[in-house]
Amino acid sequence: MNRDRFxxxxxxxxxxxxxxxxxxxxxxxxFAAADPAWSRACLAEASALDALLDAASGPAVxxxxxxxxxxxxxxxxRGRRPRVWWLPAGLGAGLAAACAVGLLVGVQLGDRAxxxxxxxxxxxxxxxxxxxGGDA
Amino acid sequence: xxxxxxxxxxxxxxAEGDPAAVRALVARKLPRxxxxxxxxxxxxxxxxDVAQDAFLRVWKQAPRWKPGAARFDTWLHRVALNLCxxxxxxxxxxxxxxxxxxxxxxPGPDRGLLASDTGRRVNAALQALPERQREAVVLCHYxxxxxxxxxxxxxxxxxxxxxxxxxxxxxxxxxxxxxxEP
Numbered sequence: 537m538n539r540d541r542f543x544x545x546x547x548x549x550x551x552x553x554x555x556x557x558x559x560x561x562x563x564x565x566x567f568a569a570a571d572p573a574w575s576r577a578c579l580a581e582a583s584a585l586d587a588l589l590d591a592a593s594g595p596a597v598x599x600x601x602x603x604x605x606x607x608x609x610x611x612x613x614r615g616r617r618p619r620v621w622w623l624p625a626g627l628g629a630g631l632a633a634a635c636a637v638g639l640l641v642g643v644q645l646g647d648r649a650x651x652x653x654x655x656x657x658x659x660x661x662x663x664x665x666x667x668x669g670g671d672a
Numbered sequence: 673x674x675x676x677x678x679x680x681x682x683x684x685x686x687a688e689g690d691p692a693a694v695r696a697l698v699a700r701k702l703p704r705x706x707x708x709x710x711x712x713x714x715x716x717x718x719x720x721d722v723a724q725d726a727f728l729r730v731w732k733q734a735p736r737w738k739p740g741a742a743r744f745d746t747w748l749h750r751v752a753l754n755l756c757x758x759x760x761x762x763x764x765x766x767x768x769x770x771x772x773x774x775x776x777x778x779p780g781p782d783r784g785l786l787a788s789d790t791g792r793r794v795n796a797a798l799q800a801l802p803e804r805q806r807e808a809v810v811l812c813h814y815x816x817x818x819x820x821x822x823x824x825x826x827x828x829x830x831x832x833x834x835x836x837x838x839x840x841x842x843x844x845x846x847x848x849x850x851x852x853e854p
Contacts, residue, residue: 548837594707595716656827
């Protein structure tokens, strides 16, 4: 840790050491103790901006919104399985045969299914992937 | 990831359809999502829309959530950021409908955005930042994410995050210099 690094961290993360990268907090604290006047001035500069940023409050939570969101959560067991009770009997026999074939194929594809599960997880995660435009 | 995720237990109960867990998760995360969306988009109504869309994804994801794979809060921020970017991109595509560089100038009667002049100035300066710099400042200062989490949510390196933060905060400091106490 030196003055340059200390200042870079203060300019990036603000005037409170607990917001700084955890791996550098101890070194920063030791540096501040060794060079107190300069460090104090550096942190004060960063803290002044922190205080201004804190003057901007975020949107308030409205109770109706929270209720609406909670109401959108799925209930247990709802909507997972399609209902097939209306299928004609003839179709039922065909369905049984198809299931038998499917079982055989399914055994062979077992390994692939494991892989697909991993892919599904990746796909689910990809919902969170960001499509960023150009950098600033 | 060494520490256990404080949201894992709640998520597993949500996956089982526990209504109390659903309400608890909404109470825990909705303020953070509104804060993120409001500051990224500068519009309280759009922030609510983003929060609702993000929770729809949470309900879908909860049964498939694997504890230990990622921190839920980081994942949720990434989902919400993605939604914010979709909206910002649409704004850019329709500049005449809503100019992207026009910050929300203040709250309406039912809006939660700040009322003070200083707050309005800060929000305007925040909205004027390039998107990536604004995102870095919002995640680290307002959402209180650590540098590793924020970088993960943004999909950048810790070094890149630090650079975005530094540039963003320097721009903010210059824009708000007249508000500093002598």
